Every structure is written in C-alpha cells, then in structure tokens.
Amino acid sequence: MSSIVTLSSDFGPYYPAAMRGVLVRRGIEHVMDLTHELPAQDIIQSAFWLSKLIPYQPRAVHCIVVDPGVGGTRSVIIFRVGGHAIVCPDNGVGWPVAEALAGEERPEAFTFEHVPPESHTFHGRDVFAPVAAAIATVGIGQLERLPTVESTMVPTTLSLPTPDIGKNHLETEIIATDGFGTAITDTPGSRLPAVDSVEVAGQRVPVIDRYGAVEVGAPLVTVGSHGHVELAVNQGDGATHFDVDVGDVVRISWNG
Amino acid sequence: MSSIVTLSSDFGPYYPAAMRGVLVRRGIEHVMDLTHELPAQDIIQSAFWLSKLIPYQPRAVHCIVVDPGVGGTRSVIIFRVGGHAIVCPDNGVGWPVAEALAGEERPEAFTFEHVPPESHTFHGRDVFAPVAAAIATVGIGQLERLPTVESTMVPTTLSLPTPDIGKNHLETEIIATDGFGTAITDTPGSRLPAVDSVEVAGQRVPVIDRYGAVEVGAPLVTVGSHGHVELAVNQGDGATHFDVDVGDVVRISWNG
Amino acid sequence: MSSIVTLSSDFGPYYPAAMRGVLVRRGIEHVMDLTHELPAQDIIQSAFWLSKLIPYQPRAVHCIVVDPGVGGTRSVIIFRVGGHAIVCPDNGVGWPVAEALAGEERPEAFTFEHVPPESHTFHGRDVFAPVAAAIATVGIGQLERLPTVESTMVPTTLSLPTPDIGKNHLETEIIATDGFGTAITDTPGSRLPAVDSVEVAGQRVPVIDRYGAVEVGAPLVTVGSHGHVELAVNQGDGATHFDVDVGDVVRISWNG
Structure with a gap:
C-alpha cells in the first residue's frame, strides 16, 4: 500500500x-x-x-x-x-x-x-x-x-522571524493572523516573563492563558495553541483592536 | 473498523x-x-x-x-x-x-x-x-x-428563531443567507398560507415553488430546499434586492 | 466496488x-x-x-x-x-x-x-x-x-469563446482569472506567432515561456499550464496590471 x-x-x-x-x-x-x-x-x-x-x-x-x-x-x-x-x-x-x-x-x-x-x-x-x-x-x-x-545539494534554509528581547520589553513581529482576527507574533511563549500584564501600543493589557478569562470584547495577550505570543480579543478581532497586520513590529513592555 | x-x-x-x-x-x-x-x-x-x-x-x-x-x-x-x-x-x-x-x-x-x-x-x-x-x-x-x-448533565438547549404569525401577516427573521444571495427566513414553509403573492417590504411578490417560474432578475418568495420560506431573485441576489441581512426582521403580509 | x-x-x-x-x-x-x-x-x-x-x-x-x-x-x-x-x-x-x-x-x-x-x-x-x-x-x-x-436526446452544446485572429493582431477575450491574478485568454497557445514581444493595451510586452524570465513585478505574455495565452506579471497580478477582467476583449498585436 x-x-x-x-x-x-x-x-x-x-x-x-x-x-x-x-x-x-x-x-x-x-x-x-x-x-x-x-x-x-x-x-x-x-x-x-x-x-x-x-x-x-x-x-x-x-x-x-x-x-x-x-x-x-x-x-x-x-x-x-x-x-x-x-x-x-x-x-x-x-x-x-x-x-x-x-x-x-x-x-x-x-x-x-x-x-x-x-x-x-x-x-x-x-x-x-x-x-x-x-x-x-x-x-x-x-x-x-x-x-x-x-543527495549532494545544500538546501535553502529559512528562519522564521525572531523577536528582539530586552530586559523590560520586546520588539516582536506579527507573523500571521487567523480567521478570528488573532495576531500571532514571532515570540515563543517561553520568552514572555511571568507578569500579570504588559503594555502594548500604549494599552495596559492582561497576560492570561485563555480568552474567556477577560470580558467579551476585551483585549488580552496570551500564548496560543501554536506556542507563540498572541494579541487577541475575547470573541473579537485582535488585529483590528491593536491595529496591526502581518509584518508589523510591536513593542510589548512590562515592569520588573 | x-x-x-x-x-x-x-x-x-x-x-x-x-x-x-x-x-x-x-x-x-x-x-x-x-x-x-x-x-x-x-x-x-x-x-x-x-x-x-x-x-x-x-x-x-x-x-x-x-x-x-x-x-x-x-x-x-x-x-x-x-x-x-x-x-x-x-x-x-x-x-x-x-x-x-x-x-x-x-x-x-x-x-x-x-x-x-x-x-x-x-x-x-x-x-x-x-x-x-x-x-x-x-x-x-x-x-x-x-x-x-x-450521563448526569442537563445539556444546554438552543431554539432557532421562530416567526411571529398573525392572521394576514407574519414577522420573520432572516436566519441565514447563502452564496447565491438567497435570504432564508425562520418561517417553516408549512406556515405560509396558500396564496399566489405576498407583500414584502412594500413590494408585491409572487409565491411560487421554483426560481425559474419568474423572469431572470425578478423577485419571488419560495420554500427552499431546507423547508424554510426564502426571499429570492431568479439567478440574482435576494438579500440585496430586499435589502436584508442576517438578523433583520421582515414583515410578509397577504390578503385573505 | x-x-x-x-x-x-x-x-x-x-x-x-x-x-x-x-x-x-x-x-x-x-x-x-x-x-x-x-x-x-x-x-x-x-x-x-x-x-x-x-x-x-x-x-x-x-x-x-x-x-x-x-x-x-x-x-x-x-x-x-x-x-x-x-x-x-x-x-x-x-x-x-x-x-x-x-x-x-x-x-x-x-x-x-x-x-x-x-x-x-x-x-x-x-x-x-x-x-x-x-x-x-x-x-x-x-x-x-x-x-x-x-439515449434519444440531442444535448445542449457550448462553445467556449474563440479569438478573432488577423495577420498582425488578434482580439481575444479574457475567459478567466486565477487567484494569482493571471488573466487567461481564449487564445490557444498554438495561435500566437513565434515573436519575441507583442503590444498589449499600448505596452510592449515580452512573449516568454515562464514567469521567472522577467524581473519580479514585470509583465509578460505566456502560454500557461492550460495551453492558453495568458497576461501575467512575475510574482504579481496580471489582471490589475493590464486592467482587464473576465469578459473583456483585448487586442494583442505584433510586427511581422
């Protein structure tokens, strides 16, 4: 077969x-x-x-x-x-x-x-x-x-974008959006520090592990099912809320 | 298997x-x-x-x-x-x-x-x-x-919308539109009286069992393949013609 | 089975x-x-x-x-x-x-x-x-x-559009566009003469067998995978570049 x-x-x-x-x-x-x-x-x-x-x-x-x-x-x-x-x-x-x-x-x-x-x-x-x-x-x-x-050739490699991570902030690229409007960044979830909230585009936003932990229509930062940091809105459109699209670089900062 | x-x-x-x-x-x-x-x-x-x-x-x-x-x-x-x-x-x-x-x-x-x-x-x-x-x-x-x-839980039930039916009219909600532009209402076909025409949004429209019974581009009210009353245009876009979208309530009235 | x-x-x-x-x-x-x-x-x-x-x-x-x-x-x-x-x-x-x-x-x-x-x-x-x-x-x-x-009926036949071909030009209809923006004409590739370039909508455009033979963003005329003459842009949108849509008739002319 x-x-x-x-x-x-x-x-x-x-x-x-x-x-x-x-x-x-x-x-x-x-x-x-x-x-x-x-x-x-x-x-x-x-x-x-x-x-x-x-x-x-x-x-x-x-x-x-x-x-x-x-x-x-x-x-x-x-x-x-x-x-x-x-x-x-x-x-x-x-x-x-x-x-x-x-x-x-x-x-x-x-x-x-x-x-x-x-x-x-x-x-x-x-x-x-x-x-x-x-x-x-x-x-x-x-x-x-x-x-x-x-089997003699050297393949073309490709690195997906990676974030620029500082002590109290990171600069991350929007690598994709999905049909729900969630904006997926190039930052692995493991690189986000254990903080309760971050500042994104001048907004203080909670960092939390599920959409439903905030009110319907409210923004959040979460680690999505792909293991990347995402900008989302519970039952809404994160890309529109944060006014970002694929290729944009976003600054996420925190106290610490 | x-x-x-x-x-x-x-x-x-x-x-x-x-x-x-x-x-x-x-x-x-x-x-x-x-x-x-x-x-x-x-x-x-x-x-x-x-x-x-x-x-x-x-x-x-x-x-x-x-x-x-x-x-x-x-x-x-x-x-x-x-x-x-x-x-x-x-x-x-x-x-x-x-x-x-x-x-x-x-x-x-x-x-x-x-x-x-x-x-x-x-x-x-x-x-x-x-x-x-x-x-x-x-x-x-x-x-x-x-x-x-x-097997102990009580499931969440959901009722699809139902029309408000009077003697000479009904108020029906547009429950869905399809890719052809047909506007599907929440009214079961069995609840539409046996009349030749109805008034919808100020227009007199024939009630008929197939799109092709009216001229190309002409509106009709029919009972579609789902068994619901539909607002349609033969080879055209019913939702645009009647200016309705999902969630709108439409009054359909008849003589009798 | x-x-x-x-x-x-x-x-x-x-x-x-x-x-x-x-x-x-x-x-x-x-x-x-x-x-x-x-x-x-x-x-x-x-x-x-x-x-x-x-x-x-x-x-x-x-x-x-x-x-x-x-x-x-x-x-x-x-x-x-x-x-x-x-x-x-x-x-x-x-x-x-x-x-x-x-x-x-x-x-x-x-x-x-x-x-x-x-x-x-x-x-x-x-x-x-x-x-x-x-x-x-x-x-x-x-x-x-x-x-x-x-098996008694005579089927309805349908002819796809065909071009109007002259000595130094042809008039061809855009029969389809694809998701990449390539405009596919009704002209079989075999009807295009062996010339290096043609004039389309006032532009001199190369005739060539693959998109990558011109620079990224540059227009070309090619015979596509369907065997039809196509108006294309390498890694771009031919229909937009040539400002054509399905049903439009385009004149392609050449020296000879």
Whole structure:
C-alpha cells in the first residue's frame, strides 16, 4: 500500500484538483488536503502555518507548493525526517517544517531529477505531484531506490522571524493572523516573563492563558495553541483592536 | 473498523488540518469535512446550517466546533441519537442538530472527562478531535464502555428563531443567507398560507415553488430546499434586492 | 466496488456536504471534491475550468452542478466518453468537458428519468447526486442497465469563446482569472506567432515561456499550464496590471 500524501499550497479553488487527480491516477489511495489557502507566494507565512500543522499529521509524503520562482532555476528538494518526507521547491518553505519534525534528528535532503515538465507555470501538477507519488509508491524509507534521487545539494534554509528581547520589553513581529482576527507574533511563549500584564501600543493589557478569562470584547495577550505570543480579543478581532497586520513590529513592555 | 467522523467548524483555512491529522493518527479511516466556513463564533447560524446538512449524512460521529467560550467553563457534550453521535461544546450548537436527527426519539446526552488539553485556545485539536476519535473507535453504540463518560448533565438547549404569525401577516427573521444571495427566513414553509403573492417590504411578490417560474432578475418568495420560506431573485441576489441581512426582521403580509 | 464520484459546483461552503452525504449513504466509497467555488451560475467560466481539470482525473462519474435553471425545464444529461461519465444539467456546462475527454472519440449522451425531487431548488442533492450514485454503483460501462436511462436526446452544446485572429493582431477575450491574478485568454497557445514581444493595451510586452524570465513585478505574455495565452506579471497580478477582467476583449498585436 502506498504512503499517505498530503497537499498544501497557495493555489486557491481550482488548481488543487489537478494535483489530486495526478496522484489518484498514479495509484495513491490516501490523499489529504491540508490547506490550499496559504497566503499567495508568501514563503514565510506559509512556512509558519505548515510548521504548526504538519507535526500533527500522520507519517506521510507532504507535498508543499508555494513557489513564486516556478519555471526559474530553483530545484525540487525532498527532506526526510522522523518517518515523514517533504517535497517542495527549494526556496526555504519546507525547512521550518523539517525542523519542526526533526526534534534531535537532522533532516536528510535529496534532490530529484525529474523529467521536463509539461508546463513552466504549474509544477504542482507537472513536477511536485508526480515526485510525491513516486516516493509514496516506493515508500519513504526506500527513497534511495528511486534512480533519479541524489543527495549532494545544500538546501535553502529559512528562519522564521525572531523577536528582539530586552530586559523590560520586546520588539516582536506579527507573523500571521487567523480567521478570528488573532495576531500571532514571532515570540515563543517561553520568552514572555511571568507578569500579570504588559503594555502594548500604549494599552495596559492582561497576560492570561485563555480568552474567556477577560470580558467579551476585551483585549488580552496570551500564548496560543501554536506556542507563540498572541494579541487577541475575547470573541473579537485582535488585529483590528491593536491595529496591526502581518509584518508589523510591536513593542510589548512590562515592569520588573 | 472505526465509525466515520465528520468535522464542522468555523475554523477557516488552516486549523482544520490539525484536527484531521489528530483523527488519522488515531486510526480513524474515514474523516469527512462538512464545512469549516461556518460564520465565526455564531452559534445560531451554525446550528441552522448543520441541522439542515447533518440529516443527509451517514451514521457517524459528528464533531462540531463553534466555540466562542473555548478555555472557559463550558463542558464537552455528546449527544447520541438515531445511530449518530454529536460531539460539541455544550453551548447549544449541537442541540438543533440532535433534534433534527431525533424524529420521535429523545437524544441521550453524555459528558466526557477529558485529560487536560495542551492548549486553552484550540480545543478542536486538543479535546474534540480526541473525544470523537475515542467514540469512533469503540463504536457509537458502545459509548458507555468509555470509562470517562458520564450521563448526569442537563445539556444546554438552543431554539432557532421562530416567526411571529398573525392572521394576514407574519414577522420573520432572516436566519441565514447563502452564496447565491438567497435570504432564508425562520418561517417553516408549512406556515405560509396558500396564496399566489405576498407583500414584502412594500413590494408585491409572487409565491411560487421554483426560481425559474419568474423572469431572470425578478423577485419571488419560495420554500427552499431546507423547508424554510426564502426571499429570492431568479439567478440574482435576494438579500440585496430586499435589502436584508442576517438578523433583520421582515414583515410578509397577504390578503385573505 | 463502486466507481469514483467527483463533485464540482458553484455551491460555496455549505451545500456540498449534503451532496457528499447522499453519495456516502448510497454506498459510494470514494468521493472526491474538485471545486465548489466555481463562479456562481457562470456556465462558461465553469466549463472552462472543468475542461482543464477533469482530463487530469481518474476515470470516474463526474457530477457537475452549475445550474442557474434549477427547477425549470432543463433536463439532466449524462455523457459517457473515454471511460468517464459526466452527470450535469443540460445547459452546456458539461459539453466542453466531454469534448476535452473525447479526443477522436464521440461522447455518448443519455438522459435519466429521475423520480420527482424533494425540492425544486436543490437538485444537486436531490437529483444529480442520486443519479451519479446510481451510475457509480452499476459501473460506467453498464449505464444502459439502469432501466431509466434513454439515449434519444440531442444535448445542449457550448462553445467556449474563440479569438478573432488577423495577420498582425488578434482580439481575444479574457475567459478567466486565477487567484494569482493571471488573466487567461481564449487564445490557444498554438495561435500566437513565434515573436519575441507583442503590444498589449499600448505596452510592449515580452512573449516568454515562464514567469521567472522577467524581473519580479514585470509583465509578460505566456502560454500557461492550460495551453492558453495568458497576461501575467512575475510574482504579481496580471489582471490589475493590464486592467482587464473576465469578459473583456483585448487586442494583442505584433510586427511581422
């Protein structure tokens, strides 16, 4: 039986069906869509979301296509780590995912000499799905049996943003917002000191572990389900309340 | 073989993948997404849509997460009815669904003593998906075998809005709109008298059983596929035509 | 084992779940969503996208519901071609798909005498899904065994727009735009002469086979993954750059 293949992309409503069709036609029995609504051609936000979602997935070939350089010189890269494989353009998008799966392990990197694709503009269909199908068919542990795999390249790495942390404040970047309006920062929850409140954009805001601990409509700073510091409003829109968007840098300060 | 699990939420494009991953990793073979685009944190609209969609589903564990009170004191509740199980926050969202599945039967209600979750903000991933997986694994009919299930609580009920019906008119609330712009009211089709036309917002409009019975672009009142009275425009947008939105109350009157 | 059933519609976030439920309850084991975000009630754009996506699918019963005439007099039609079946309203939407699957073959057309549906407004759930399930159950090659199938009708055909091509220019219609902003024309790539650049809307633009051959933010004309001439911007939005939308006619001219 073939391995599970998961699909993630910024392709929106139409193109993913072609990728899925390619996989099913090649005999892959279990195809799971993770999301096809990643922010278009945004490698950093995509890497953030996928590094949070893929560690909850079963062992699988994870095919990730966020590929602003499609048709250019960037390579196809394959990471193998923790029993998973990641197939993606070598533009950094898969690296934080590989790191999130790695723990103490070190991801292995492979390239894939694929046949010239049908198009120069839709490698999700013409390159990445066929490569994912080939790996799922031989099995992730048998990757080396594919004659066209080599392992000599150095992958493009990508670091997600990190905060600038001082004694009584930190400067943190908004790395993503979600559909509820919560603004997710690049600060790991462990880096926030144990204080009851902080100052954000001139407002004194409680630091608390759940939205419902403040009144409906009131702001809070919390550590969200991704382990990052978030700016939120209970049953409201944190990004609007704090007037922030992805890429903005916010100063959070405290007494101490 | 495990039961089917269906997933419904207001989570949008990213978070559902984590729930699905949790289920597949726990051996659930058949996971079906119903929708993850329920109106954010809107219990009434979500209950409306799900009470219309879930009666068409196969017997399954239906995991519903519309949960504005996540991390607060609300419980997890499980309804069992008609061979289905519903797992959801005890905020009323599952009650109209249970009623829709019940017919003459009375839904059974259970609670679930779950382990403390990893997060206080994403119980879909950390509480509801694991509970749904546990039920699907033992089987819906074997719910009582789960040691942590108790059956002492009184569930939160929720009534969808109902119209105020007089002799020659009714006052009805717009309970939902769909992607075609049709405005769905809280009036059951059976409560509309057998008249050829009604007056809505100062307009005389035909009452008719199909959109195509009026000209393209013309308004009508019909009983839609959900069994509710709808304000529609043939191949057009009823909500815009009648200038109504969810929550508005509309007067419909007739001669007689 | 039943055939695969694929689902495509303009139904948006809620209604597809009812169709899928109907199929699974009738024992269909493999249901694949292609897209439910087709442009609402737009037969031409829907036919365009599906004629590009369905040739990449496995042999299946393809159930297509873009149905502005629901509840009117239009029939249900079934095409059989290349081992696939297409089930759709007889409004033309399935015809370009059948042609795309046909190659040298000629599609067979069938009608289906269905039982009166539960609603006049949701035939996706009440007519098309049951018909697709019946075909998937007997097998596409055994269509004639369904007692209610006849084959006497002449299907509604639909031609996608075609360009008006002169010696040194062509007039081409924008047939679709995608989520990246690329404007896809009705001109087959084979009809564009071998020139290095063309004039579009007063701009001299290179003709080139991949986005990355021009600078980020620069415009180009290319033949996309669908085989059509496209107006694009490398990592940008072609429709905005050229100020075009679906239905606009654009003049492309060249020296020669």
